[in-house]
Amino acid sequence: MSKLKSEIPGIKKKTTLQEEARMRAVEHINNNYSNHIQIYTDGAKNHNGSAAAMWCRHHNYAESKKLRDATSIFQAELNGIEMAVQHTDDHSPGSKFVIITDSQAAIVALRNLQRGRVVPIPLIRTYESLEARWTSGIDIILQWCPSHVQVDGNERADRASVLAARVQIIDQHSYMDYKDFYDQIRLKTWEAWKQEYWSMEEGPGGWMRRLKMDINERAWFSEARDLNVRTITRINRILIGHCNNRKFLHLMRVVSDPFCDLCGVAQVQDVLHFFLDCAFTADVLKEHMEEEMAKTYDHYNEEAVMEYLGEGLKDLKRLTRLLEVMEAMDIPI
Structure with a gap:
């Protein structure tokens, strides 16, 4: 899909130097999306737990939520994108949007979906949110941006997600893929088996x-x-x-x-x-x-x-x- 852009010309995720990546990213965003409402998103997963966040430049508004601890970073990134998609409803009709995320994997996964095929569970809500707005004529582009290269909007969304991970109260409407439990199940099963083995x-x-x-x-x-x-x-x-x-x-x-x-x-x-x-x-x-x-x-x-x-x-x-x-x-x- 042309609305799902997982690259920026001249930037290679693993080899481009930080300052060059920042300059190319800012230039690309300014040249291509100066007439778009820019909404940055990010997901976080660390020792404090998982969280998702978005920051809207037009409103100078950040929103974040604490997710369930087992939520994977991939699912956290998708949560952030969905938050941004929902935030587009708060803007005037006819507005054009670009949702800027540092999750290249999320954009690639969404782009690889094929009509008529079953949508993988982790992508369902994000895909349906985007598809509903595209169908109704809302102009939304999903654009990748490199992380941790001091792109202002990305840094704001990153800070918001990291702070949200520290919060004790989990958003009761948050969701996660059942596969996110696999690591916890494997760990608990392993520990239970070791205890039984030694006993x-x-x-x-x-x-x-x-x-x-x-x-x-x-x-x-x-x-x-x-x-x-x-x-x-x-x-x-x-x-x-x-x-x-x-x-x-x-x-x-x-x-x-x-x-x-x-x-x-x-x-x-x-x-x-x-x-x-x-x-x-x-x-x-x-x-x-x-x-x-x-x-x-x-x-x-x-x-x-x-x-x-x-x-x-x-x-x-x-x-x-x-x-x-x-x-x-x-x-x-």
């Missing part, structure tokens, strides 16, 4: 809880781009205590008993057995751990092994070296 004494995740490691939303190997899939898989098996040892093979009914076939002792061959009890592997692994940790274990026990594995998650090279030692001894992983 469990038995059940799934028991081995990992014994490592006393922090729970991260991303897997430990997400940044380990130099590790191949096979290495990651085998380290994971050690960390979760589920290797292809005799205990596992016995559970899968592949072998007749779970006892260690390396040391010949009638003990269950699980991950801890390799570290603590196996005559074939325990001494070598203990020596390796002491070298890595630069300490001597007076009490070499399950707690020491868990500490070592937990510390390994802070230093992935330590885990890869452990894997190399275990593979060199043909420990089933």
Whole structure:
């Protein structure tokens, strides 16, 4: 739509210097909209919450409202634009308007709407407000302007929105997209799951809880781009205590008993057995751990092994070296 303008000639949002952007923006607005009533808008989202505002140059009038805290910055910008559209009703019939916003994304989203297609929920009210006035013959242009380059009207709208975010009372007529709740839902679900996870004494995740490691939303190997899939898989098996040892093979009914076939002792061959009890592997692994940790274990026990594995998650090279030692001894992983 020609009434939705997301650019100003000569300004590139990320590369144009501030002073040049200010001069080009002011020049463009003065040259193209000197006969228009100029209404600037802005949205704010910070630690105080969310808000939207508009400032009308013709009336030297600012209006703002506190939005619900979960409201996204995109939705806050749309709220500001809608406030400006509604403010056009307070002017004389036949007036021409330019609504100047620093939200390029909002203008692009509105411009990309196609007739006959379902309008995305976040855009419905803003789109319907504009469409109703365009249909009735009101001349409204939506123009992008760079933010924080000292364009007077933009700075006034920005200040109004920031101040409104500090207000305690939320505008009861404010609205938000349901997707704006996703971050809060994700955070609350994550915190509830962590609390439940750490409160469990038995059940799934028991081995990992014994490592006393922090729970991260991303897997430990997400940044380990130099590790191949096979290495990651085998380290994971050690960390979760589920290797292809005799205990596992016995559970899968592949072998007749779970006892260690390396040391010949009638003990269950699980991950801890390799570290603590196996005559074939325990001494070598203990020596390796002491070298890595630069300490001597007076009490070499399950707690020491868990500490070592937990510390390994802070230093992935330590885990890869452990894997190399275990593979060199043909420990089933």
